[in-house]
Amino acid sequence: MIKVNIELDNKSWYSKIKDLKKYFDFKLQKISKNIVFFNKKKFVFTILLTNSKKMKNLNKKFRKKNKPTDVLSFPFLPETNLRYLKVKVIYLGDLAVSYDIINYRSKKTNFHIEFDKAWVHGLLHLVGYDHIKNKDYFKMSKVEKRILNLI
Helix, strand or coil, X not given: CEEEEEEECCCCHHHHCCCHHHHHHHHHHHHHHHCHHHHCCEEEEEEEEECHHHHHHHHHHHXXXXXXXXXXXXXXXXXXXXXXXXXXXXXXXXXXXXXXHHHHHCCCCCHHHHHHHHHHXXXXXXXXXXXXXXXXXXXXXXXXXXXXXXX
């Protein structure tokens, strides 16, 4: 099971998603039921829904990159193999997502599709996936596509 804490510091999100809690609950329930890894324990993460200015500041502070980005992931645990932890509730960490970048990208597709791509990508980083090496990129991409097709 996956639960999310939603932090909002940009009201523009409401223009695209009226009920953020309901939006996430529906999608996270589908992931929890269909992805074996997520139905073994209770996972919790926090998502900050913000703007490009805040994302630029966070990216500069934590990654030394002076530019905005779509999503940032801040894993709580350095442990990459979460399935072996002997606790019932695991706090995965924090995500931050930029409304401005998602909205810009959605002009070619759809806001919900672009938003889902960003936060699912970030969530996978929280559970230990990365895309530094090609083999890791393909592995992460496969899981990401599977989840996106579910939701």
